[in-house]
Amino acid sequence: MTEYPIPKQATRVREVTGTTPYTFNKDIRGASEPIIMRGLVGDWPMVRKALQSDDALCEYLAGFDRGMPLTAMQGPASNDGRIFYNQDLTGLNCRPSQTQLPTALEFIRKHAGDAQSPTFAIQSIVVPHHLPGLERELPMPLLAEQVEPRIWIGGKATVAAHYDASENIACCVAGKRRFTLFPPEQVTNLYPGPFEMTPAGAVISMVDFDNPDLQAHPRFEQALAHAQVADLEPGDGLYIPYLWWHHVRALQGLNVLVNYWWGEPNPSYGDPRNALFFAMMALNTLPAGQREAWRHHFNHYVFDNAGDLGSHLPDGRRGIMETFSTDALKRLKQRLIQVLSRK
Structure with a gap:
Protein backbone atom coordinates (compact mmCIF):
# COMPACT_ATOMS: atom_id res chain seq x y z
CA MET A 1 0.00 0.00 0.00
CA GLY A 263 -30.21 17.80 7.70
CA GLU A 264 -30.48 19.30 4.22
CA PRO A 265 -32.16 22.72 3.92
CA ASN A 266 -35.93 22.81 4.26
CA PRO A 267 -37.16 23.19 0.66
CA SER A 268 -39.92 25.52 1.87
CA TYR A 269 -37.30 28.07 2.89
CA GLY A 270 -34.87 27.55 0.02
CA ASP A 271 -31.26 26.48 -0.28
CA PRO A 272 -28.80 28.81 1.53
CA ARG A 273 -26.53 28.55 -1.51
CA ASN A 274 -29.13 30.44 -3.53
CA ALA A 275 -29.02 33.22 -0.94
CA LEU A 276 -25.24 33.23 -1.28
CA PHE A 277 -25.45 33.53 -5.07
CA PHE A 278 -27.97 36.37 -4.79
CA ALA A 279 -25.78 38.16 -2.24
CA MET A 280 -22.73 37.77 -4.48
CA MET A 281 -24.65 39.24 -7.39
CA ALA A 282 -26.18 42.10 -5.42
CA LEU A 283 -23.26 43.04 -3.15
CA ASN A 284 -20.00 42.22 -4.93
CA THR A 285 -20.60 44.99 -7.45
CA LEU A 286 -20.97 47.67 -4.76
CA PRO A 287 -18.15 49.95 -3.59
CA ALA A 288 -16.21 48.66 -0.60
CA GLY A 289 -17.79 51.16 1.79
CA GLN A 290 -21.32 50.11 0.83
CA ARG A 291 -20.47 46.41 1.16
CA GLU A 292 -19.10 47.08 4.64
CA ALA A 293 -22.30 48.92 5.58
CA TRP A 294 -24.39 45.95 4.43
CA ARG A 295 -22.23 43.63 6.54
CA HIS A 296 -23.80 45.15 9.66
CA HIS A 297 -27.30 44.50 8.34
CA PHE A 298 -26.51 40.87 7.53
CA ASN A 299 -25.00 40.41 10.98
CA HIS A 300 -28.07 41.94 12.62
CA TYR A 301 -30.77 40.14 10.64
CA VAL A 302 -29.04 36.82 9.95
CA PHE A 303 -25.87 35.95 11.84
CA ASP A 304 -25.94 37.69 15.21
CA ASN A 305 -29.64 37.73 16.06
CA ALA A 306 -30.63 35.86 19.20
CA GLY A 307 -34.14 34.99 18.02
CA ASP A 308 -35.64 38.26 19.24
CA LEU A 309 -35.74 40.19 15.97
CA GLY A 310 -38.49 42.75 16.01
CA SER A 311 -39.22 42.34 19.70
CA HIS A 312 -39.48 46.14 19.90
CA LEU A 313 -42.48 46.02 17.53
CA PRO A 314 -46.07 45.11 18.42
CA ASP A 315 -47.24 41.53 17.95
CA GLY A 316 -48.54 40.93 14.46
CA ARG A 317 -46.52 43.82 12.99
CA ARG A 318 -43.11 42.17 12.81
CA GLY A 319 -43.58 40.50 9.42
CA ILE A 320 -40.80 38.10 8.43
CA MET A 321 -38.88 39.09 11.54
CA GLU A 322 -41.46 37.13 13.49
CA THR A 323 -42.68 34.25 11.36
CA PHE A 324 -42.43 32.55 8.01
CA SER A 325 -46.06 31.54 7.81
CA THR A 326 -47.41 29.98 4.62
CA ASP A 327 -48.84 33.30 3.47
CA ALA A 328 -45.69 35.25 4.39
CA LEU A 329 -43.49 32.76 2.53
CA LYS A 330 -45.71 32.95 -0.53
CA ARG A 331 -45.56 36.74 -0.61
CA LEU A 332 -41.80 36.78 -0.06
CA LYS A 333 -41.15 34.24 -2.83
CA GLN A 334 -43.37 36.16 -5.24
CA ARG A 335 -41.42 39.32 -4.46
CA LEU A 336 -38.09 37.57 -5.05
CA ILE A 337 -39.35 36.11 -8.34
CA GLN A 338 -40.34 39.59 -9.51
CA VAL A 339 -36.98 41.05 -8.49
CA LEU A 340 -34.94 38.28 -10.09
CA SER A 341 -36.93 38.38 -13.35
CA ARG A 342 -36.13 42.04 -13.99
CA LYS A 343 -33.67 42.77 -16.77
Whole structure:
Protein backbone atom coordinates (compact mmCIF):
# COMPACT_ATOMS: atom_id res chain seq x y z
CA MET A 1 0.00 0.00 0.00
CA THR A 2 1.32 3.44 -0.96
CA GLU A 3 2.16 5.54 2.08
CA TYR A 4 0.74 9.06 2.18
CA PRO A 5 2.35 11.03 4.99
CA ILE A 6 0.08 13.04 7.26
CA PRO A 7 0.85 16.78 7.19
CA LYS A 8 2.91 17.60 10.26
CA GLN A 9 0.57 20.48 11.13
CA ALA A 10 -2.51 18.22 11.20
CA THR A 11 -4.03 16.60 14.27
CA ARG A 12 -5.77 13.24 14.59
CA VAL A 13 -9.55 13.17 14.74
CA ARG A 14 -10.84 12.20 18.18
CA GLU A 15 -12.03 8.60 18.55
CA VAL A 16 -14.86 7.05 20.57
CA THR A 17 -16.29 3.54 20.95
CA GLY A 18 -19.65 2.19 22.01
CA THR A 19 -21.64 5.01 20.43
CA THR A 20 -25.34 5.08 21.32
CA PRO A 21 -28.11 7.35 19.96
CA TYR A 22 -27.91 9.35 23.19
CA THR A 23 -24.13 9.87 23.13
CA PHE A 24 -24.24 10.55 19.40
CA ASN A 25 -26.76 13.37 19.69
CA LYS A 26 -25.49 14.81 22.96
CA ASP A 27 -21.72 14.42 22.81
CA ILE A 28 -20.77 13.88 19.16
CA ARG A 29 -23.13 16.17 17.28
CA GLY A 30 -23.02 18.60 20.17
CA ALA A 31 -19.26 19.00 19.81
CA SER A 32 -19.57 20.16 16.17
CA GLU A 33 -16.29 18.41 15.41
CA PRO A 34 -15.54 15.33 13.31
CA ILE A 35 -15.32 12.18 15.42
CA ILE A 36 -14.34 8.60 14.55
CA MET A 37 -16.76 6.01 15.92
CA ARG A 38 -14.62 2.86 15.99
CA GLY A 39 -16.47 -0.37 15.25
CA LEU A 40 -19.75 1.46 14.64
CA VAL A 41 -20.86 -0.92 11.86
CA GLY A 42 -18.55 -3.84 12.54
CA ASP A 43 -21.52 -6.20 12.80
CA TRP A 44 -22.82 -5.46 9.30
CA PRO A 45 -22.76 -8.64 7.17
CA MET A 46 -21.09 -6.69 4.36
CA VAL A 47 -18.22 -5.68 6.64
CA ARG A 48 -17.74 -9.26 7.76
CA LYS A 49 -17.68 -10.40 4.12
CA ALA A 50 -15.13 -7.68 3.27
CA LEU A 51 -12.86 -8.80 6.09
CA GLN A 52 -13.16 -12.39 4.88
CA SER A 53 -12.03 -11.69 1.28
CA ASP A 54 -12.70 -9.63 -1.84
CA ASP A 55 -14.37 -12.69 -3.37
CA ALA A 56 -16.79 -12.99 -0.45
CA LEU A 57 -17.63 -9.28 -0.63
CA CYS A 58 -18.26 -9.29 -4.38
CA GLU A 59 -20.41 -12.41 -4.15
CA TYR A 60 -22.40 -10.79 -1.33
CA LEU A 61 -23.01 -7.56 -3.32
CA ALA A 62 -23.96 -9.54 -6.43
CA GLY A 63 -26.80 -11.10 -4.44
CA PHE A 64 -28.56 -7.70 -4.34
CA ASP A 65 -27.87 -6.74 -7.95
CA ARG A 66 -30.97 -6.32 -10.14
CA GLY A 67 -29.11 -5.30 -13.26
CA MET A 68 -29.73 -1.58 -12.93
CA PRO A 69 -27.20 0.62 -14.75
CA LEU A 70 -24.70 2.45 -12.57
CA THR A 71 -22.69 5.56 -13.37
CA ALA A 72 -18.93 5.40 -12.80
CA MET A 73 -16.27 8.07 -13.07
CA GLN A 74 -13.41 6.72 -15.17
CA GLY A 75 -10.03 8.20 -16.03
CA PRO A 76 -6.54 7.16 -17.14
CA ALA A 77 -3.85 5.85 -14.83
CA SER A 78 -2.01 9.14 -15.30
CA ASN A 79 -4.60 10.76 -13.00
CA ASP A 80 -3.11 8.74 -10.12
CA GLY A 81 -6.67 8.20 -8.92
CA ARG A 82 -7.43 11.91 -8.53
CA ILE A 83 -10.89 12.97 -9.71
CA PHE A 84 -10.34 16.59 -10.74
CA TYR A 85 -10.36 19.06 -13.61
CA ASN A 86 -8.39 18.86 -16.80
CA GLN A 87 -5.39 21.15 -17.16
CA ASP A 88 -7.19 24.24 -18.48
CA LEU A 89 -10.41 23.79 -16.44
CA THR A 90 -12.56 23.34 -19.53
CA GLY A 91 -13.72 19.95 -18.29
CA LEU A 92 -12.86 17.07 -15.99
CA ASN A 93 -10.00 14.59 -16.08
CA CYS A 94 -12.56 11.75 -15.78
CA ARG A 95 -15.67 10.92 -17.74
CA PRO A 96 -18.94 9.40 -16.56
CA SER A 97 -19.84 6.06 -18.10
CA GLN A 98 -22.63 3.55 -17.66
CA THR A 99 -21.75 0.15 -16.25
CA GLN A 100 -23.23 -2.84 -14.45
CA LEU A 101 -22.22 -3.92 -10.96
CA PRO A 102 -20.54 -7.24 -11.98
CA THR A 103 -18.57 -5.45 -14.71
CA ALA A 104 -17.51 -2.72 -12.30
CA LEU A 105 -16.37 -5.14 -9.60
CA GLU A 106 -14.44 -7.21 -12.15
CA PHE A 107 -12.70 -4.08 -13.48
CA ILE A 108 -11.72 -2.88 -9.99
CA ARG A 109 -10.36 -6.26 -8.97
CA LYS A 110 -8.46 -6.67 -12.24
CA HIS A 111 -6.49 -3.50 -11.53
CA ALA A 112 -6.33 -3.80 -7.74
CA GLY A 113 -2.68 -4.84 -7.76
CA ASP A 114 -1.50 -2.34 -10.36
CA ALA A 115 1.15 0.13 -9.25
CA GLN A 116 -0.81 2.73 -11.22
CA SER A 117 -4.40 1.74 -11.83
CA PRO A 118 -7.02 3.56 -13.91
CA THR A 119 -9.30 5.90 -11.99
CA PHE A 120 -12.64 4.19 -11.35
CA ALA A 121 -15.32 5.17 -8.85
CA ILE A 122 -19.04 4.51 -8.50
CA GLN A 123 -20.26 7.38 -6.34
CA SER A 124 -23.30 8.04 -4.18
CA ILE A 125 -25.59 5.21 -5.30
CA VAL A 126 -28.89 5.17 -3.37
CA VAL A 127 -28.94 1.65 -1.91
CA PRO A 128 -32.72 0.94 -1.80
CA HIS A 129 -33.06 2.01 -5.43
CA HIS A 130 -30.07 0.24 -7.00
CA LEU A 131 -29.46 -2.67 -4.61
CA PRO A 132 -32.90 -3.27 -3.05
CA GLY A 133 -32.86 -5.27 0.15
CA LEU A 134 -29.29 -4.36 1.06
CA GLU A 135 -30.54 -1.41 3.13
CA ARG A 136 -32.13 -3.87 5.58
CA GLU A 137 -28.65 -5.23 6.32
CA LEU A 138 -27.22 -1.76 6.98
CA PRO A 139 -28.90 -0.77 10.27
CA MET A 140 -28.08 2.73 11.48
CA PRO A 141 -29.86 3.25 14.82
CA LEU A 142 -28.20 6.65 15.29
CA LEU A 143 -30.43 8.17 12.60
CA ALA A 144 -34.07 8.25 11.60
CA GLU A 145 -35.22 5.35 9.42
CA GLN A 146 -36.01 7.62 6.47
CA VAL A 147 -32.32 8.58 6.05
CA GLU A 148 -31.26 6.42 3.11
CA PRO A 149 -27.83 4.79 2.84
CA ARG A 150 -25.68 5.50 -0.21
CA ILE A 151 -22.85 3.29 -1.39
CA TRP A 152 -19.50 4.22 -2.98
CA ILE A 153 -17.44 1.52 -4.72
CA GLY A 154 -14.09 2.01 -6.40
CA GLY A 155 -10.38 1.54 -6.65
CA LYS A 156 -7.67 3.83 -5.32
CA ALA A 157 -9.59 7.01 -6.09
CA THR A 158 -9.09 10.40 -4.43
CA VAL A 159 -11.92 12.90 -4.04
CA ALA A 160 -10.77 16.51 -3.72
CA ALA A 161 -11.63 18.45 -0.58
CA HIS A 162 -15.26 19.59 -0.69
CA TYR A 163 -18.15 20.29 1.66
CA ASP A 164 -21.77 19.10 1.88
CA ALA A 165 -24.76 21.17 2.95
CA SER A 166 -25.78 18.37 5.32
CA GLU A 167 -24.49 16.29 8.19
CA ASN A 168 -22.81 13.04 7.29
CA ILE A 169 -21.91 9.66 8.75
CA ALA A 170 -19.39 7.88 6.51
CA CYS A 171 -18.90 4.16 7.20
CA CYS A 172 -15.88 2.26 5.90
CA VAL A 173 -16.96 -1.19 4.68
CA ALA A 174 -14.00 -2.48 2.65
CA GLY A 175 -10.45 -1.25 2.23
CA LYS A 176 -9.12 1.74 4.13
CA ARG A 177 -10.00 5.42 3.81
CA ARG A 178 -8.22 8.56 4.87
CA PHE A 179 -10.24 11.72 5.46
CA THR A 180 -8.51 15.08 5.85
CA LEU A 181 -10.97 17.57 7.30
CA PHE A 182 -11.14 21.33 7.76
CA PRO A 183 -13.70 23.54 9.54
CA PRO A 184 -15.96 25.78 7.42
CA GLU A 185 -14.00 28.96 8.27
CA GLN A 186 -11.05 27.64 6.25
CA VAL A 187 -12.90 28.22 2.97
CA THR A 188 -10.63 31.13 2.03
CA ASN A 189 -7.47 29.10 2.66
CA LEU A 190 -8.67 26.13 0.57
CA TYR A 191 -9.13 28.06 -2.71
CA PRO A 192 -12.57 26.86 -3.86
CA GLY A 193 -13.09 26.07 -7.53
CA PRO A 194 -15.94 27.26 -9.76
CA PHE A 195 -19.58 26.81 -8.78
CA GLU A 196 -20.66 26.29 -12.37
CA MET A 197 -18.75 23.07 -13.07
CA THR A 198 -17.83 20.53 -10.41
CA PRO A 199 -16.85 16.84 -10.45
CA ALA A 200 -19.93 15.74 -8.48
CA GLY A 201 -22.04 18.80 -7.67
CA ALA A 202 -20.04 20.11 -4.70
CA VAL A 203 -17.48 22.91 -4.98
CA ILE A 204 -13.98 21.48 -4.53
CA SER A 205 -10.63 22.85 -3.38
CA MET A 206 -8.20 23.62 -6.18
CA VAL A 207 -5.22 22.57 -4.04
CA ASP A 208 -3.45 19.33 -4.91
CA PHE A 209 -2.93 17.91 -1.42
CA ASP A 210 -0.11 15.63 -2.59
CA ASN A 211 1.81 18.37 -4.38
CA PRO A 212 0.52 21.73 -3.12
CA ASP A 213 1.65 24.73 -5.17
CA LEU A 214 2.25 27.24 -2.39
CA GLN A 215 3.02 29.98 -4.88
CA ALA A 216 -0.46 29.66 -6.39
CA HIS A 217 -2.10 28.73 -3.07
CA PRO A 218 0.01 30.30 -0.29
CA ARG A 219 -2.79 30.34 2.30
CA PHE A 220 -3.07 26.55 2.19
CA GLU A 221 -0.34 26.41 4.85
CA GLN A 222 -2.72 28.25 7.18
CA ALA A 223 -5.45 25.71 6.40
CA LEU A 224 -3.11 22.84 7.32
CA ALA A 225 -2.77 24.27 10.82
CA HIS A 226 -6.50 23.46 11.25
CA ALA A 227 -6.49 20.09 9.44
CA GLN A 228 -7.72 16.92 11.15
CA VAL A 229 -6.97 13.45 9.79
CA ALA A 230 -9.09 10.32 10.20
CA ASP A 231 -7.93 6.86 9.06
CA LEU A 232 -10.84 4.45 8.85
CA GLU A 233 -10.73 0.65 8.94
CA PRO A 234 -13.62 -1.63 7.92
CA GLY A 235 -16.43 -1.23 10.45
CA ASP A 236 -15.51 2.33 11.49
CA GLY A 237 -17.78 5.34 11.10
CA LEU A 238 -16.88 9.02 10.84
CA TYR A 239 -19.18 11.87 11.76
CA ILE A 240 -18.66 14.90 9.49
CA PRO A 241 -20.43 18.06 10.68
CA TYR A 242 -22.38 20.41 8.43
CA LEU A 243 -20.24 22.28 5.85
CA TRP A 244 -16.95 20.76 7.02
CA TRP A 245 -14.48 20.30 4.17
CA HIS A 246 -13.25 16.74 3.65
CA HIS A 247 -10.64 15.29 1.30
CA VAL A 248 -11.18 11.55 0.85
CA ARG A 249 -8.58 9.00 -0.24
CA ALA A 250 -9.24 5.30 -0.83
CA LEU A 251 -6.03 3.50 0.11
CA GLN A 252 -6.51 -0.03 -1.21
CA GLY A 253 -7.47 -1.85 -4.38
CA LEU A 254 -11.16 -2.51 -3.65
CA ASN A 255 -12.87 0.06 -1.47
CA VAL A 256 -16.49 0.29 -0.37
CA LEU A 257 -18.02 3.05 1.75
CA VAL A 258 -21.61 3.62 2.87
CA ASN A 259 -22.71 7.06 3.96
CA TYR A 260 -25.78 8.83 5.31
CA TRP A 261 -26.61 12.48 4.62
CA TRP A 262 -29.28 14.30 6.57
CA GLY A 263 -30.21 17.80 7.70
CA GLU A 264 -30.48 19.30 4.22
CA PRO A 265 -32.16 22.72 3.92
CA ASN A 266 -35.93 22.81 4.26
CA PRO A 267 -37.16 23.19 0.66
CA SER A 268 -39.92 25.52 1.87
CA TYR A 269 -37.30 28.07 2.89
CA GLY A 270 -34.87 27.55 0.02
CA ASP A 271 -31.26 26.48 -0.28
CA PRO A 272 -28.80 28.81 1.53
CA ARG A 273 -26.53 28.55 -1.51
CA ASN A 274 -29.13 30.44 -3.53
CA ALA A 275 -29.02 33.22 -0.94
CA LEU A 276 -25.24 33.23 -1.28
CA PHE A 277 -25.45 33.53 -5.07
CA PHE A 278 -27.97 36.37 -4.79
CA ALA A 279 -25.78 38.16 -2.24
CA MET A 280 -22.73 37.77 -4.48
CA MET A 281 -24.65 39.24 -7.39
CA ALA A 282 -26.18 42.10 -5.42
CA LEU A 283 -23.26 43.04 -3.15
CA ASN A 284 -20.00 42.22 -4.93
CA THR A 285 -20.60 44.99 -7.45
CA LEU A 286 -20.97 47.67 -4.76
CA PRO A 287 -18.15 49.95 -3.59
CA ALA A 288 -16.21 48.66 -0.60
CA GLY A 289 -17.79 51.16 1.79
CA GLN A 290 -21.32 50.11 0.83
CA ARG A 291 -20.47 46.41 1.16
CA GLU A 292 -19.10 47.08 4.64
CA ALA A 293 -22.30 48.92 5.58
CA TRP A 294 -24.39 45.95 4.43
CA ARG A 295 -22.23 43.63 6.54
CA HIS A 296 -23.80 45.15 9.66
CA HIS A 297 -27.30 44.50 8.34
CA PHE A 298 -26.51 40.87 7.53
CA ASN A 299 -25.00 40.41 10.98
CA HIS A 300 -28.07 41.94 12.62
CA TYR A 301 -30.77 40.14 10.64
CA VAL A 302 -29.04 36.82 9.95
CA PHE A 303 -25.87 35.95 11.84
CA ASP A 304 -25.94 37.69 15.21
CA ASN A 305 -29.64 37.73 16.06
CA ALA A 306 -30.63 35.86 19.20
CA GLY A 307 -34.14 34.99 18.02
CA ASP A 308 -35.64 38.26 19.24
CA LEU A 309 -35.74 40.19 15.97
CA GLY A 310 -38.49 42.75 16.01
CA SER A 311 -39.22 42.34 19.70
CA HIS A 312 -39.48 46.14 19.90
CA LEU A 313 -42.48 46.02 17.53
CA PRO A 314 -46.07 45.11 18.42
CA ASP A 315 -47.24 41.53 17.95
CA GLY A 316 -48.54 40.93 14.46
CA ARG A 317 -46.52 43.82 12.99
CA ARG A 318 -43.11 42.17 12.81
CA GLY A 319 -43.58 40.50 9.42
CA ILE A 320 -40.80 38.10 8.43
CA MET A 321 -38.88 39.09 11.54
CA GLU A 322 -41.46 37.13 13.49
CA THR A 323 -42.68 34.25 11.36
CA PHE A 324 -42.43 32.55 8.01
CA SER A 325 -46.06 31.54 7.81
CA THR A 326 -47.41 29.98 4.62
CA ASP A 327 -48.84 33.30 3.47
CA ALA A 328 -45.69 35.25 4.39
CA LEU A 329 -43.49 32.76 2.53
CA LYS A 330 -45.71 32.95 -0.53
CA ARG A 331 -45.56 36.74 -0.61
CA LEU A 332 -41.80 36.78 -0.06
CA LYS A 333 -41.15 34.24 -2.83
CA GLN A 334 -43.37 36.16 -5.24
CA ARG A 335 -41.42 39.32 -4.46
CA LEU A 336 -38.09 37.57 -5.05
CA ILE A 337 -39.35 36.11 -8.34
CA GLN A 338 -40.34 39.59 -9.51
CA VAL A 339 -36.98 41.05 -8.49
CA LEU A 340 -34.94 38.28 -10.09
CA SER A 341 -36.93 38.38 -13.35
CA ARG A 342 -36.13 42.04 -13.99
CA LYS A 343 -33.67 42.77 -16.77
